[in-house]
Amino acid sequence: NRLKAGEGMQIQRAECQVDELVRSIVGDLSATYGARFQHVADGGPIVGWFDTSAIQRIVENLAGNAVKYGSPKTPIEVGVFRRSEVVRITVHNEGNPIPPADVGNLFRPYRRTSTAVAGGQKGWGIGLTLVKGLAEAHGGTVEVESSPEKGTTFSVDLPLRERNCQS
Numbered sequence: 001n002r003l004k005a006g007e008g009m010q011i012q013r014a015e016c017q018v019d020e021l022v023r024s025i026v027g028d029l030s031a032t033y034g035a036r037f038q039h040v041a042d043g044g045p046i047v048g049w050f051d052t053s054a055i056q057r058i059v060e061n062l063a064g065n066a067v068k069y070g071s072p073k074t075p076i077e078v079g080v081f082r083r084s085e086v087v088r089i090t091v092h093n094e095g096n097p098i099p100p101a102d103v104g105n106l107f108r109p110y111r112r113t114s115t116a117v118a119g120g121q122k123g124w125g126i127g128l129t130l131v132k133g134l135a136e137a138h139g140g141t142v143e144v145e146s147s148p149e150k151g152t153t154f155s156v157d158l159p160l161r162e163r164n165c166q167s
Contacts, residue, residue, distance in 0.1 A: 009134055010137070011050075011054050014050070014051075015048075016048060016049070017045050017046065018048055018050060018055065018080060019041050019042075019044075019046040019080045021055055022080040023039050025059045025078070026078045029059075029078070033063075033067055037076050037078060038078070039077075039080075040078070040079040040080075044082075046087050046160070048158070048159070050158065054134040054137065055134075057130065057134060058089065058134050061131050063091055064127070069095065070095040070151075070152070071094045071096075076091065076092070077091070078091050079092070083157070086157045086158065086159055088155055088156070088157050089158070090153055093151055094151040095151065097148050097151070097152060098152060106144060108129065139158070140157050140158035141156070141157050142155065142157075
């Protein structure tokens with residue numbers, strides 16, 4: 001509701017080694033969903049100021065969508081990479097791509113893709129809106145690339161410092 005009203009999300013920042021946080025989240029996902037999850041990283045510590053529960057929500061939501069909508073027989077990669085003063089968190093899965101006509105509505109509240117509705121998957125259409133809101137509250141962005149050849153990758157870019165962030 002806060003996002004819909006244009007208010008943004010509130011976050012509580014603390015210094016965090018985000019690569020280790022994501023590695024831990026992937027461990028929890030593997031315990032829940034099995035060995036499909038793979039952690040990929042640049043190597044070396046990536047430290048910044050983040051709301052750790054928000055990062056967990058972002059990764060868990062994107063990973064849950066990968067389980068629901070991706071091919072059940074392929075791995076799901078969760079990555080964390082340093083790009084200058086930004087950390088990029090990615091979730092990649094194989095399977096049917098997101099139709100280009102649906103990409104524009106992915107992050108709008110209460111909107112679901114035509115394939116999600118047709119496939120009978122349950123959902124409220126708020127998960128990706130939450131991901132976007134949490135990324136923006138950190139001063140970051142979220143984007144998606146999806147094609148039959150490359151699969152689907154959601155990328156969340158978050159600044160490592162507190163500059164230009166709401167909180």
